[in-house]
Amino acid sequence: MPVKRLSVVVTRRLPEVVETRMKELFDVTLRDPDTPMSREELAAAMRQADVLVPTITDTIDAGLLGQAGEKLKLIANYGAGFDHVDVATARQRGILVSNTPGVTTEDTADMVMALILAVTRRIPEGLKVMQSGNWPGWSPMANLGGRLGGRRLGILGMGRIGQAVARRARAFGLQVHYHNRKRVRPETEAELEATWWESLDQMLARMDIVSVNCPHTPSTFHLLNARRLKLMKPSAVVVNTSRGEVIDQNALTRALRAGELAGAGLDVYEQGSELNPRLHELANVVLLPHMGSATIEGRIEMGEKVIINIKTFADGHRPPDQVVPGMF
The missing domain is CATH 3.40.50.720 (NAD(P)-binding Rossmann-like Domain)
Structure with a gap:
């Protein structure tokens, strides 16, 4: 019997090589066109997904986490910064948070x-x-x-x-x-x-x-x-x-x-x-328009870290880049 693949929602377009690999591994919903999700769209994504892959343009606060479905178990952030995610509330709701440190x-x-x-x-x-x-x-x-x-x-x-x-x-x-x-x-x-x-x-x-x-x-x-x-x-x-x-x-x-x-x-x-x-x-x-990490090499490496975090979680282990409250 085939193993059920995780449902993953990605909130922004990522490099093609990253999206292709995600499609191979997960039941992934990609963002098209490449515009920030509205609060309502984020809430809907969090109700349908096992894993949400947000970016810095997505503010995931306590109110939004309160609308998350029972399925959502991991927020695999695409980026090192995570101050746009209420990590403490996510933890209280049993949702893990990971990021992509060191890449940029x-x-x-x-x-x-x-x-x-x-x-x-x-x-x-x-x-x-x-x-x-x-x-x-x-x-x-x-x-x-x-x-x-x-x-x-x-x-x-x-x-x-x-x-x-x-x-x-x-x-x-x-x-x-x-x-x-x-x-x-x-x-x-x-x-x-x-x-x-x-x-x-x-x-x-x-x-x-x-x-x-x-x-x-x-x-x-x-x-x-x-x-x-x-x-x-x-x-x-x-x-x-x-x-x-x-x-x-x-x-x-x-x-x-x-x-x-x-x-x-x-x-x-x-x-x-x-x-x-x-x-x-x-x-x-x-x-400058937030270009500090804007290299194709960096964006691909960030995507690879996201995939590793999701895959490790899917295999029943702690994501290597898990974020816990009070890290900074």
């Missing part, structure tokens, strides 16, 4: 450096001049940016991505500093030539560039608030590729408009795709 480390660290370079060397401004067709020619004082070598980089969150950023930063001649919940091992500090700051306030006041690489948790919400942004030097730059909620976006906008900060490079935003419109007006701000 190198890609996101690359994007951190890209944003640092873009802001400090004024690359978007140069592109705009060239694309306008009105470049008047080279001038010794035109488009002057700043040299990276010798500057102090403060990394907020020294996990996998923070350490990958530190390795890249050293190659550019940046001095690496960091603030973390816990100090990293001495051998890691030595390898990265990184200086730990127990006080975030003291670190911020002395940095030329600050990179946000910590997860969004209740303790990191608005960690960079108006008070802390005012501690930073007017010549400093802020880069965020982690979670938008870590920075008070309105306070950051005010600081940039007032000349209290030299610039910002943002790939994530506090209200998802909704930005403070005044950010668009600032020449010293580089805005």
Whole structure:
């Protein structure tokens, strides 16, 4: 007698190779067209599926989990971040949650450096001049940016991505500093030539560039608030590729408009795709549409991790990337 295949609902389109493998292994419902599911669609999916495969665009809160059917036993998140899923409520309802950690480390660290370079060397401004067709020619004082070598980089969150950023930063001649919940091992500090700051306030006041690489948790919400942004030097730059909620976006906008900060490079935003419109007006701000992990290699590896988590669960074992309340 054939073994019954798990019913799996995927909320967004994934790379073709990932979808093909899912169809081979599971009774899968794929998303077409590639648009975020409405709350009603998510509720319906959670009533019909054994496994839901959501992404960051799906907010799965206690109210939605309350509408889940008895079948739903696993939320296999496509992505490392899971603050859009109420993990504690899911656990109370007997629903496991998994994620895909480690896959996007190198890609996101690359994007951190890209944003640092873009802001400090004024690359978007140069592109705009060239694309306008009105470049008047080279001038010794035109488009002057700043040299990276010798500057102090403060990394907020020294996990996998923070350490990958530190390795890249050293190659550019940046001095690496960091603030973390816990100090990293001495051998890691030595390898990265990184200086730990127990006080975030003291670190911020002395940095030329600050990179946000910590997860969004209740303790990191608005960690960079108006008070802390005012501690930073007017010549400093802020880069965020982690979670938008870590920075008070309105306070950051005010600081940039007032000349209290030299610039910002943002790939994530506090209200998802909704930005403070005044950010668009600032020449010293580089805005990207959440591209930090956007490589085909990374997307496929994320899909492979999702499949492994589902397959392991189907075989009666704990998913290797299971998330439990209080992990961060």
